[in-house]
Amino acid sequence: MSIADLQNEIIPEVNTHSVQTDGTTIIAVKYDGGILLGADGRSANNMYVGNKVSDKLEPIHQRIYCQRSGTSSHTSTIARYVRYYMEIQANELGNLPPVESAAQVMREIIYSNKNSLSASMICSGWDPYKGYQIYQVNSSGYFEQGNWALSGSGGTFIWGYIDANYRENMTRAECKEFIKSCIALACYRDSSSGGCIRLLDITQDRVERDYVQYDDFKIK
């Protein structure tokens, strides 16, 4: 019996019914002078809501954040690896690392392991070289820059809403309301999104968090 056979025998089949996934709505939008990130708070094992207030906004570096959708364990591990590489690059540069680097590393990890990963992430933030950037890294290992990015199961329900209502150079307040309504609408239609809304505002000078509880969701 070869080692490969042995491994096949030892490695158990993964029970996909009990894997925690961020059946998520995540959204990142550029506004006039910053980037706003939004995510819902539901993490579910199949049909059971394991966490109602989970945090899908994860820091990569001082001005770079990522948003996770897919299998929680996969995405949080990827984020940890990206964080590690960005720390090294920041030390080498002696300056803030480029957002593009973080997105590229994230893309590379997902691309080279795409057969065993379920991960779709958004990487966004500010750097001194190219300013504010949003990169969407999809589960096939392809990334794309844009003025806004949308991912997760709830995203499918609000594409049209965003196409109709997104404007360039919104103010921060406008953008915040826009993201709140986007996620509230997605939570309303998608049964694997819900719980609460977490918001994160990235600007050149600071990073600020915000939270909306379920009772304050506005559908109309």
Place this chain on the structure above:
Amino acid sequence: MDLENYTNVNIFKKVYEKREVSSIHNVVEQPHHLLKDNTQHAKGGFNPYVNNQGTTVAIAGKDFVLVAADTRISQGFNILSRDYSRTTKLTDQCVITSGGMVADIETLHKLLIAKVKTYQRQFKKTPTVESLAQLLGNTLYGRRFMPYYAFNLLCGIDQNGQGSVYGYDAIGSWDKLTYGVQGSGSELGAPILDNQFVGHNYLVKTLPDDVSVVEDTGKDIINSIAERDIYTGDQVEIVIVDKNGIRVKREPIRRD
């Protein structure tokens, strides 16, 4: 010559395998939330079943029976309706409430209403809850090999004026209960009901028996399930059956 192929048993076996009856076995014997969605069509096999989820709870009291059910129906992650009533009146003293596939639930409820009418014509009286319980068991088992994908609770006032609940599986196995829960939230609801109505895991037992207290408890149970089950939500529908008849009321709950 291979004689085995010419025996009746084997001919039957082949037909049996070709019709893929095994998929129906899966439906009955697997926990219903593990049933795969209706994606088999393109490959040639057709899976006629889909689970539209939803939760229903029934509690029997001394002289009443109370049903608390949510009103959401889903298909996958989509919500098809937010105000669907999964409880149907059969007689003045009896209702049926179900979880599972809505198409089958509606068909079954309509069939039972028709059977009640036939009974009334034939015997010049309304069927008792006990009779309906047996009738439902027979109806479900009559479809043993193509079951109604419905998980039922039959609730009513019996001949002695006491509340009673009958619980069923999809192929007609049934039992008289004091309370029951069916549907996607059944695993989440069962221990709460055990705690509230038998006193399991209680240090000081104070069991609710008043209608209004049981009603509040029923509402709370559906509301609690809605917090943790992604397929339960939108509204809670309360149906109370007592000697005065049937009352229905609704209250909004989480819609996410």
